[in-house]
Amino acid sequence: MSRIAPPALLLILTIGVFWKISLTRQYTWLNSPDHVNQILPWMQEEARQFRAGHFPVWDMHHWGGQSLIGQDQPGVLFPLNWLLWTMPLENGQISLKFANWYFVLIHYFAALFCYLLARDLGLGAFASVCAGASFGLSGFMGNVDWPQMLNGGMWAPLVLLFAVRSLHGARPLLHMAVAGSIEGFSMWGGHHQLPTFTLLAVGFLLLFYALFRELRWRAAAVLGLVCLVFTILAGAPQLLPSVEYWSRGLRWVGAENPVGWHDKVPYVVFNLFSLNPVSLLNLVLPAWQPMGPPFVGVTILAFAIFAVVADWRARIVPPLGALAVGAAIFSLGRFSMFHGVLYSVLPLVDKSRSAAFAVFLVDLALSVLAGFGIDCLLARREDLRAQLRAFGNILLIAGALLFLLLIARGVFAGNKMLDYPAFAFPALSALLLGSALHAWRLARIRAGMMMVVILVLALFDIGSVTGQRYPHREQKWGFVDQLSAHDDLAVYLRSQPGLFRIDKNSDDIPYNFGDWYDLDEFRGYAGVTTNIVKVAFAANVREMIGAAYYLARAPHDSESEPVFRGRSGVNIYRIPAAFPRAWSVHAARVISASSRSDQLDVSRDRLASSTFLTEPAPVLDNCQARDAVRSGQVGVTEFVVEADMACKGMVVVANTFFPGWHAEVDGTSQPIYEAYTFLQGVVVDRGHHRIRLWYRPTALILGLSLAGLACVALISLTRTRVPFSAYPVL
Numbered sequence: 001m002s003r004i005a006p007p008a009l010l011l012i013l014t015i016g017v018f019w020k021i022s023l024t025r026q027y028t029w030l031n032s033p034d035h036v037n038q039i040l041p042w043m044q045e046e047a048r049q050f051r052a053g054h055f056p057v058w059d060m061h062h063w064g065g066q067s068l069i070g071q072d073q074p075g076v077l078f079p080l081n082w083l084l085w086t087m088p089l090e091n092g093q094i095s096l097k098f099a100n101w102y103f104v105l106i107h108y109f110a111a112l113f114c115y116l117l118a119r120d121l122g123l124g125a126f127a128s129v130c131a132g133a134s135f136g137l138s139g140f141m142g143n144v145d146w147p148q149m150l151n152g153g154m155w156a157p158l159v160l161l162f163a164v165r166s167l168h169g170a171r172p173l174l175h176m177a178v179a180g181s182i183e184g185f186s187m188w189g190g191h192h193q194l195p196t197f198t199l200l201a202v203g204f205l206l207l208f209y210a211l212f213r214e215l216r217w218r219a220a221a222v223l224g225l226v227c228l229v230f231t232i233l234a235g236a237p238q239l240l241p242s243v244e245y246w247s248r249g250l251r252w253v254g255a256e257n258p259v260g261w262h263d264k265v266p267y268v269v270f271n272l273f274s275l276n277p278v279s280l281l282n283l284v285l286p287a288w289q290p291m292g293p294p295f296v297g298v299t300i301l302a303f304a305i306f307a308v309v310a311d312w313r314a315r316i317v318p319p320l321g322a323l324a325v326g327a328a329i330f331s332l333g334r335f336s337m338f339h340g341v342l343y344s345v346l347p348l349v350d351k352s353r354s355a356a357f358a359v360f361l362v363d364l365a366l367s368v369l370a371g372f373g374i375d376c377l378l379a380r381r382e383d384l385r386a387q388l389r390a391f392g393n394i395l396l397i398a399g400a401l402l403f404l405l406l407i408a409r410g411v412f413a414g415n416k417m418l419d420y421p422a423f424a425f426p427a428l429s430a431l432l433l434g435s436a437l438h439a440w441r442l443a444r445i446r447a448g449m450m451m452v453v454i455l456v457l458a459l460f461d462i463g464s465v466t467g468q469r470y471p472h473r474e475q476k477w478g479f480v481d482q483l484s485a486h487d488d489l490a491v492y493l494r495s496q497p498g499l500f501r502i503d504k505n506s507d508d509i510p511y512n513f514g515d516w517y518d519l520d521e522f523r524g525y526a527g528v529t530t531n532i533v534k535v536a537f538a539a540n541v542r543e544m545i546g547a548a549y550y551l552a553r554a555p556h557d558s559e560s561e562p563v564f565r566g567r568s569g570v571n572i573y574r575i576p577a578a579f580p581r582a583w584s585v586h587a588a589r590v591i592s593a594s595s596r597s598d599q600l601d602v603s604r605d606r607l608a609s610s611t612f613l614t615e616p617a618p619v620l621d622n623c624q625a626r627d628a629v630r631s632g633q634v635g636v637t638e639f640v641v642e643a644d645m646a647c648k649g650m651v652v653v654a655n656t657f658f659p660g661w662h663a664e665v666d667g668t669s670q671p672i673y674e675a676y677t678f679l680q681g682v683v684v685d686r687g688h689h690r691i692r693l694w695y696r697p698t699a700l701i702l703g704l705s706l707a708g709l710a711c712v713a714l715i716s717l718t719r720t721r722v723p724f725s726a727y728p729v730l
Contacts, residue, residue: 002125005125006115006125006126006128006129007112007115009129010108010111010112010115010129010132010133010136011108013111013129013133013137013459014104014107014108014111014133014136014137015104016459017107017133017137017142017459017462017463017466017467018100018103018104018107018137018466018467019467020467020470021100021103021104021467021470022100022101022104025096025097025100025473026472026473027467027470027471027472027473028096028100028470028471028473028477028480029100029103029145029470030096030099030145030477030479030480031471031477031478031479031480032145032479033479033510034146035145035479036479036480036482036483036511037479037510037511037512037525038511038512038525038526039073039146039147039148040094040099040483040511040516041511041512041513041514041515041516042068042073042074042512042515042526043081043084043085043094043099044093044094044515044516045059045061045068045515045518046068046074046076046081046085047084047085047086047089047094048518049636050082050085050086051085051086051089052636054635054636054637055076056068056074056076056636057069057076057241057637057695057697057700058636058637058695058697059515059526060520060633060636060637060655061512061514061515061518061519061520061521061524062512062514062515062521062523062524062526062528063522063523063524063526063528063529063532063533063536063656064501064522064532064545064654064655064656064678064679065655065656065658066524066526066527066528066529066656066658067241067244067245067527067658067660067697069238069241069242069245069697069700070241070242070244070245070246070249070527070697070699071242071245071526071527072148072190072191072192072238072242073148073190073191074148074190075147075148075151075188075189075190077188077237077238078151078188078189078190080102080105080106080109080151081151081190083102083105084098084099084102087102093483093516096480102147103145103147106147106150106151106154107136107137107141107142107150108136109136109154110135110136110141110150110153110154110157111132111133111135111136111137112132112136113132113136113154113155113156113157113158113161114131114132114134114135114136114157114364114367114368115128115129115131115132116128116157116158116161117131117157117158117160117161117368118131118132118368118371120161120164120165121161121164121316121368121371121372123368123371123372123375124375124378126374126378126451126455127370127371127372127374127375127378128371129455130300130303130367130370130371130374130454130455130458131367131368131370131371132367133455133458133459133462134296134297134300134363134366134367134370134458134462135157135363135364135367135368136154137462137466138295138296138297138300138363138461138462138465138466139293139294139295139296139359139360139362139363139367140153140292140293140294140357140359140360140363141153141154141360141363142462142465142466143293143295143465143466143469144292144293144357146191147190148189148190148191149190149191149193149194149357150189150194151186151189151190151191152186152187152189152190152191152192152193152194152195153186153189153194153195153198153360154186154189155182155183155185155186155189155195155198156186156194156198156201156360156361156364157364158179158182159179159182159183159186159198159201159202160179160198160201160202160205160364161179162175162176162178162179162182163175163176163179163202163205163227164205164316164319166179166223167205167206167209167213167215167223168315171721172219172223173222173223173226173717174714174717174718176223176226176227176230177226177227177230177713177714177717178230178714179202179227179230180226180227180228180229180230180231180233180234181230181231181233181234181710181714182234183195183198183199183202183227183230183231183234183235184230184231184232184233184234184235184236184239184707184710185234185235186198186235187231187235187238187239188235188237188238192242192351192352193352193353193354193357194357194360195235196348196349196351196352197327197330197352197357197358197360197361198361199227199228199231200330200342200346200349200358201323201327201361202224202227203224204322204323204326205319205323206220206223206224207220208319208322208323209319212318213319230710230713230714232706233706233707233709233710233713234707234710235707236702236703236704236706236707237700237703237704237706237707238703239703240699240700240702240703240706241697241699241700241703243261243699244659244660244697244699245527245529246260246261246527247260247261247262248529248530248531248658248659249261249527249528249529249530250528250529250530250533251527253265253266253269253353254269254272254273254353255268255269260530264350265350265351265353267334267340267343267350269353270333270334270339270343270353270355271334273333273353273354273355273356273357274331274332274333274334274335274339274355274356275292275294275331275332275333275335275355275356275359276332276335277332277335279292279294280294280328282294282295283295283296283301283362283366284296284297284298284301284426285422285423285426286422286425286426286461286464286465286468287422287465292331292354292356292357292358292359292360293359293465294331294359294362294363295461295465296363296366296367296370296461297426297429297458297460297461297462297464298395298425298426298429298430298433298457298461299370299429299433299454299457299458299460299461300366300367300370300458300461301366301370302373302391302395302430302433303369303370303371303373303374303377303454304324304365304366304367304369304370304373305373306373306376306377306387306391307369307370307371307372307373307376308321308369309387309391310373310376310380310384310387311372311373311376314372316368316372317369317372320365320368320369320372321365321369323361323365324361324362324365324366324369327358327359327361327362327365328359328362330342330355330358331355331356331357331358331359331362332355333355333356334355339355374454377437377440377450378447378450378451381440381441381443385441388437388438388440388441389438389441391434391437392434392435392437392438392441393434394434395430395431395433395434395437396430396431396434396435396438398426398427398430398434399426399427399428399429399430399431399434400427400431402423402424402426402427402430403424403427403431405423406423406424406427425460425461425464426461428460429457429460429461432453432457433453433457436450436453436454436457482509482510482511483511483516485568486509486513486517486551486566486568486570488564488566488567489551489564489566489570489572490513490517490519492564492572493517493519493549493572494517494519496548496549498580498581499520499546499580499581499631499632499633500520500546500547500548500549500578500581501520501521501522501545501546501547501548501654502514502519502520502521502522502547502548502549502550502551503521503522503523503542503547503549503550503551503575504521504523504550504551504552505550505551505552505553505554505556505570506523506525508551508552508553508569508570509551509552509570510525511525512524512525512526513551520546522536522542522545522547523536529656529658531656531657531674531677531678532656532678534596534597534678535596535597535600535676535677535678538596538597538600538601539597539600539601540600540601540602540604540607541600542557542575543575543577543578543579543604544579544600544607544654544676544679545579545654545679546578546579546580546581546654547575547578548574548575548578549563549572549573549574549575550572550573550574550575551570551571551572551573552570552571552573553569553570553571555573557575558573558574558575558576559573559574559575559576560573561573577604579604579608579654580629580631580654581631581639581653581654582629582630582631582639582641582643582651582652582653582654583608583629583651583652584627584629584643584645584649584650584651584652585608585609585610585611585620585649585650585652585675585681586609586610586620586621586622586623586647586648586649586650587609587610587611587620587622588610588611588612588613588617588618588620588650588673588675589610589611589612589613589617590612590613590614590615590616590617591612591613591614591677592614593614593677596612596614596676596677599612599676600676607676611650611652611675611676611681612676612677613673613674613675613676613677613681614674614677615673615674617673618650618673618683619648620648620649620650620683621647621648621649621686622647623646623647624646625646625647626646627643627644627645627646627649628643628644629641629642629643629644629651630642630643631653635694637694637695638692638693638694638695639653639655639692639693639694640690640691640692640693641653641690641691641692641693642688642689642690642691643684643688643689643690643691644687644688645684645685645686645687645688645689646686647686648683648684648685648686649683649684650673650675650681650682650683650684651681651682651683651684651691652675652676652679652680652681653679653680653681653682653693654679655679655680655693656678656679656680657672657673657674657675657678657679657680659698659699660695660696660697660698660699661680661693661694661695662693662694662695662696663680663682663691663692663693664691664692665682665684665689665690665691666689666690670682670683670684671683672693680693
């Protein structure tokens, strides 16, 4: 029970803090453009494939088909996402109830992992619960709503747990390898930014121990290399598909133009995604900051400072204090020269454009430090009476001053002082905590009561921010409600025969309609490879990709009269001259990549009979007789084309060309050409042939093999004690 009770208490606290979404269905955390336009449709597509027994590595519904796993953020490999995908659907779609509990579980695991870190550092169960609750339920982790971001950040406490074990001389190679493996696994969660910052934190601790703790520089280099190697090995199942995808894709980062994998993110982008120094006041002022809310509250911050003042000799307190300061300076981004230096000299730092998000490491360090402060308070009352008196007085004075500011605001602003109650929360917390410290110093309350006071005050602080922005159902869920506004359009489209894609006006339907309704869409709010995006707005491309219908309130390059009028005002218009999903050509020529758009601006008859490539073109035969090509989709990522060829030609399938796709003709493997510089083409001889195309990502298979290698290496390290003298004196 002593082991089960603290994690159980953390679960109860998590449910309680998120009561609006866990215990009622009146609120939502999903009512934002990113969640509704992109994240929920992603989850819907992944759940649909997963429940059908197909691992969702590819999405046919956008940009002619794009790699899901390569885009990182869908979190294809993350087990917690699998749990959500297996939950019962609601009217055939992701249930908001289970999405809420999924979100609650993310925060619970973040809190639990921080609890484990605190316990491993020697803190008591109560102090560790307070530390875990602070990290998982407040600050960045408690108030940022992007699950793909949080899924990567929840593992930071465990990474630091094993890294600190290594730095303290306990089987250094093994524990640093474990830290690197967890770091690599965190990359599976859906976003690289928080794992990147966690890896930088490990590097910071190595530097700190080398400078101030007699860790040998050679040993620090070896440990850092071990961590990095195991990060790459364990993260390879996600990292390799990501590198494969983004080296062929474009990313919109807030700059004037999108950037590719090999382009450095312009530093001007960090003007948008840096933490304003004034925002550090929000460590105690309950206000939400879109660039990374750092709020931990008066109680946690006070005990963190108390730990530094009263327990500085504890072995881990100085490194944690330094980490908090270092992460805060890094999160300032453009406001700090140190971030600019790291951006300039360290690879991949530029890829993590939101420097402000590093504030989650500040929250983590302060939460654990607060645990040390709480333990110190409860265990050393007699030794620290003078410090307790001074600390209590400071809190009482600070609380009184804040209340005086509120009264002064009331004098000059009247009732408007009630419009912004932010100062009232820290004022009340400071007064109550200061009073409790004096009562504890004078032995007026017992240890159990003091624990209750600390926990209640910490939860009071957390509750003043976490969940406060969730809109109530009666306040209208403008974004969420869009997802049910076009059901009638989907019903009509599903009733139409054959394989086709749709195009839409993104102002009229901003969310990923294709993923939400299991329909192939031309464009989408998703990652995109350069081969399709560079021709997406060229002449005839929409027709060539097979877009047969246009969804909008008014026609555009389509028939003027709708074939279906939607109840929302969005109609369906037929696109004339849409190509079939597969056709044959008997001429191929080589062009320069820069002329691809010009080559598409020709008659559709010419495009339907002749292709062009930027690679060496195959030799095809020209004949007068017509071919017969029939295509069908037999799986999520599998197509079969029956072709009766009058002579040797190329069968073009209107799917985006990308590595990992394989083709066989009558059971014999054949290469896939990049027809028209963005579609798939397979050469076939005269006669009847059955062409099969399917997706099997080689990068994922290789990545899983490397992750397996990491597991084997870890097992070997657990069974053998490698001599490794990190310190001259341990």
